[in-house]
Amino acid sequence: MKCYPVPRENLVLSIDNLKDDIPEEYLSHKECYENVIRKGSVLYDIFSELSKDRKHKAHQAPSNAYRISDGIMQNVNPFLLHFALFVPAITNQATPEQQAEFLKHGFGIIGTYAQTELGHGTFLRGLETTATLDLETDEFVLNSPTLTSYKWWPGGLGHTANHCVVMAQLYVKGKCHGPHLFFVQIRDIETHEPLPGLKLGEIGAKMGFNTADNGFLGFHNFRIPRNNMLMKNSQVLKDGTYVESKNEKLTYGSMVFVRVYLLSDMAYMLARAATISVRYSAVRHQSHIKPDEPEVQILDFVIQQHKLFISIATSHAFKICGLWLWQTYSKVMEDIGKGSMDRLPELHALSCCLKTTSTRDAGWLIEQCRLACGGHGYLMSSNLPSLYTTATAAITYEGESTVLLLQTARYLIKSWKRAMEGESLPATVSFLSEYFNKRYNKWENTPKGIVDGLKLVVAGVTKMCAESIQKHVSRGQQYEEAWNSSSVQLIKASEAYSRALLCEVFWFEVDKVSSTLSNNLAVVLKQLAELYITYWALEKRGDLLVYTTISKDDLDKLQERYEELLALIRPNAVGLVDSFDIRDEILCSTLGAYDGRVYERMMEHALKSPLNAETVNQSFHKYMKPVILKHKI
Numbered sequence: 001m002k003c004y005p006v007p008r009e010n011l012v013l014s015i016d017n018l019k020d021d022i023p024e025e026y027l028s029h030k031e032c033y034e035n036v037i038r039k040g041s042v043l044y045d046i047f048s049e050l051s052k053d054r055k056h057k058a059h060q061a062p063s064n065a066y067r068i069s070d071g072i073m074q075n076v077n078p079f080l081l082h083f084a085l086f087v088p089a090i091t092n093q094a095t096p097e098q099q100a101e102f103l104k105h106g107f108g109i110i111g112t113y114a115q116t117e118l119g120h121g122t123f124l125r126g127l128e129t130t131a132t133l134d135l136e137t138d139e140f141v142l143n144s145p146t147l148t149s150y151k152w153w154p155g156g157l158g159h160t161a162n163h164c165v166v167m168a169q170l171y172v173k174g175k176c177h178g179p180h181l182f183f184v185q186i187r188d189i190e191t192h193e194p195l196p197g198l199k200l201g202e203i204g205a206k207m208g209f210n211t212a213d214n215g216f217l218g219f220h221n222f223r224i225p226r227n228n229m230l231m232k233n234s235q236v237l238k239d240g241t242y243v244e245s246k247n248e249k250l251t252y253g254s255m256v257f258v259r260v261y262l263l264s265d266m267a268y269m270l271a272r273a274a275t276i277s278v279r280y281s282a283v284r285h286q287s288h289i290k291p292d293e294p295e296v297q298i299l300d301f302v303i304q305q306h307k308l309f310i311s312i313a314t315s316h317a318f319k320i321c322g323l324w325l326w327q328t329y330s331k332v333m334e335d336i337g338k339g340s341m342d343r344l345p346e347l348h349a350l351s352c353c354l355k356t357t358s359t360r361d362a363g364w365l366i367e368q369c370r371l372a373c374g375g376h377g378y379l380m381s382s383n384l385p386s387l388y389t390t391a392t393a394a395i396t397y398e399g400e401s402t403v404l405l406l407q408t409a410r411y412l413i414k415s416w417k418r419a420m421e422g423e424s425l426p427a428t429v430s431f432l433s434e435y436f437n438k439r440y441n442k443w444e445n446t447p448k449g450i451v452d453g454l455k456l457v458v459a460g461v462t463k464m465c466a467e468s469i470q471k472h473v474s475r476g477q478q479y480e481e482a483w484n485s486s487s488v489q490l491i492k493a494s495e496a497y498s499r500a501l502l503c504e505v506f507w508f509e510v511d512k513v514s515s516t517l518s519n520n521l522a523v524v525l526k527q528l529a530e531l532y533i534t535y536w537a538l539e540k541r542g543d544l545l546v547y548t549t550i551s552k553d554d555l556d557k558l559q560e561r562y563e564e565l566l567a568l569i570r571p572n573a574v575g576l577v578d579s580f581d582i583r584d585e586i587l588c589s590t591l592g593a594y595d596g597r598v599y600e601r602m603m604e605h606a607l608k609s610p611l612n613a614e615t616v617n618q619s620f621h622k623y624m625k626p627v628i629l630k631h632k633i
């Protein structure tokens with residue numbers, strides 16, 4: 001076995017045929033895909049070798065290991081779904097025997113997760129793909145009965161994967177048992193041709209993610225062995241007996257894994273955008289502050305600090321909360337392994353709102369970083385446009401944001417009702433029980449005081465939602481209709497809950513470790529945490545005025561403190577983004593390179609445009625010249 005030296009970054013980034021002569025943005029859709037498969041295959045080979053001595057772990061903690069691919073494949077790694085969902089679905093949903101069987105080829109197979117269909121993405125109980133047990137042959141027959149039942153969107157499905165985990169409605173003896181997962185080979189290992197009975201292809205160009213090879217898949221009487229249903233949670237026996245799962249939602253477990261993971265993912269996306277925009281803002285001199293002095297670094301404009309420092313702070317917030325959420329996830333998975341599912345609803349609610357807030361915030365903050373770089377931020381060579389389109393895809397995939405916030409709201413309303421009945425609640429929602437006792441507490445202008453205030457907002461809005469639902473029901477609406485009528489407020493409750501969680505976890509985790517850090521590091525981290533909390537207190541001042549005893553004077557003091565924090569962070573701003581330690585080869589940005597040679601790099605990149613290969617493009621002679629001469633006076 002080849003032994004690769006570590007660290008991986010040096011190894012991977014030293015491989016010549018992983019570098020691009022022509023920037024990706026100048027390749028065609030097809031060339032882009034072929035180029036990323038070329039590079040991805042080299043990486044796949046390296047990771048396969050490196051991973052041979054490690055068993056497929058059901059749940060690997062968020063790490064930056066796969067980040068190297070961000071530098072090699074600036075867009076998206078078409079093998080990503082193999083690691084993000086295909087393998088976790090099998091390790092999470094298959095029996096140990098099935099895992100041994102399905103994963104025996106290790107990296108010899110490439111998989112994806114085929115759940116979404118042309119007609120359904122959110123409402124999983126409405127999926128139309130069917131898996132019908134054939135008792136005689138001990139097989140399932142998979143079918144796509146309608147065009148809308150075609151699998152549509154799975155990453156890598158178009159031309160990359162040769163296997164997939166398929167979510168289909170299970171039919172046994174004429175009875176539908178709902179969505180279940182099935183292990184399906186879709187291409188011949190040797191020839192890569194689609195297997196008979198399948199229609200496979202790529203869904204076409206997108207606003208980003210264009211190397212993810214999102215595809216479509218239709219089944220026509222496609223047969224798989226009965227044993228290919230993932231049977232850890234529910235089973236279909238040879239005689240057709242269906243054994244129910246202890247909790248039908250365990251089938252959705254792979255989605256929870258990715259949602260939990262995405263918090264850390266977004267931390268890293270934001271770290272890259274912040275690094276690019278803060279470094280550029282330190283290099284770029286534009287305009288004056290004092291008329292009689294030279295042009296200043298645009299980072300000296302306080303409004304530029306207001307635009308950018310929140311991204312530095314948010315990246316740390318997501319990283320710290322991502323690790324906290326990962327620990328919760330690991331504990332709940334461990335409990336489930338021991339047969340207890342008590343905390344699954346809480347984990348689902350936490351992962352839904354935190355995935356939504358982190359992906360939404362990453363989107364608008366990356367856009368804010370781009371805009372803060374002026375016209376040069378609009379260049380593909382800055383890498384900010386690609387970061388934006390890649391990050392914002394996550395607002396939709398793995399659970400559309402509105403839908404997931406409503407899932408969290410469902411948990412908040414249930415928790416509120418339990419609180420009103422005097423029941424004890426999990427720590428993450430226990431503040432709901434304290435609302436009436438703390439509602440009129442004197443406001444404290446401290447990070448803890450703000451966190452307490454944000455929790456009062458959650459409780460107040462949740463109470464308002466519960467009353468709204470009750471009002472609609474009392475006017476004759478069914479509960480589900482009343483829920484729909486109150487959904488604008490329900491979304492607000494979930495958003496407030498997510499923000500309170502992020503502020504609380506960020507502040508108390510930093511506070512907890514600060515005594516173990518050098519004084520300077522502790523001071524700067526606390527400044528970032530306080531900046532984050534104060535920023536959101538000011539953004540949510542309306543809610544705080546409604547649900548807490550905060551005064552105008554308190555808000556004025558918070559604004560003053562916020563501006564103090566910007567000034568305190570300014571001297572460390574470049575050091576803070578340097579500490580994200582993202583190499584130029586992974587940052588892939590003419591604006592954010594460590595050496596600050598922005599203008600030289602922009603020109604070097606521009607000259608790589610195929611259009612600059614000649615001084616006069618052929619279109620002049622073919623198209624322009626005849627028209628110019630014709631109309632020449």
Ligand SMILES: CCCCCCCC/C=C\CCCCCCCCCC(=O)SCCNC(=O)CCNC(=O)[C@H](O)C(C)(C)COP(=O)(O)OP(=O)(O)OC[C@H]1O[C@@H](n2cnc3c(N)ncnc32)[C@H](O)[C@@H]1OP(=O)(O)O
Pocket residue numbers: 047066069077079080081083084085113115116121122123124125155249250252253255256258261262265344345348396397398399400403407410411
């Ligand atoms: C090279 C190396 C690489 C290494 C890589 C490492 C890993 C990298 C990881 C991440 C990086 C990013 C990579 C991502 C790339 C793109 C991936 C995109 C993949 C996809 O998009 S897959 C498809 C995603 N689809 C969805 O999320 C669908 C969303 N819809 C649903 O979840 C459900 O339909 C619903 C929840 C909206 C509704 O379901 P329904 O059955 O109708 O449920 P309800 O009636 O609303 O509620 C019933 C009850 O169930 C509870 N519940 C619902 N869902 C869950 C759940 N998931 N878990 C637990 N419990 C759940 C719900 O709370 C209700 O409970 P209650 O009745 O209230 O008690």
Ligand SMILES: Cc1cc2nc3c(=O)[nH]c(=O)nc-3n(C[C@H](O)[C@H](O)[C@H](O)COP(=O)(O)OP(=O)(O)OC[C@H]3O[C@@H](n4cnc5c(N)ncnc54)[C@H](O)[C@@H]3O)c2cc1C
Pocket residue numbers: 081112113114115116119120121122123152153154155209214393396397398399400402403406
């Ligand atoms: C880049 C990308 C990669 C993807 N990769 C995969 C993959 O690998 N595998 C896979 O299976 N899928 C994948 N998906 C699909 C993704 O999971 C779905 O797009 C997502 O679940 C949303 O479903 P939908 O697109 O059908 O939107 P719909 O479910 O049709 O929702 C459309 C809109 O309707 C509204 N809505 C829907 N339901 C409700 C509700 N109950 N209450 C209120 N409003 C509602 C929401 O505003 C929503 O935005 C990917 C998608 C993208 C964009």
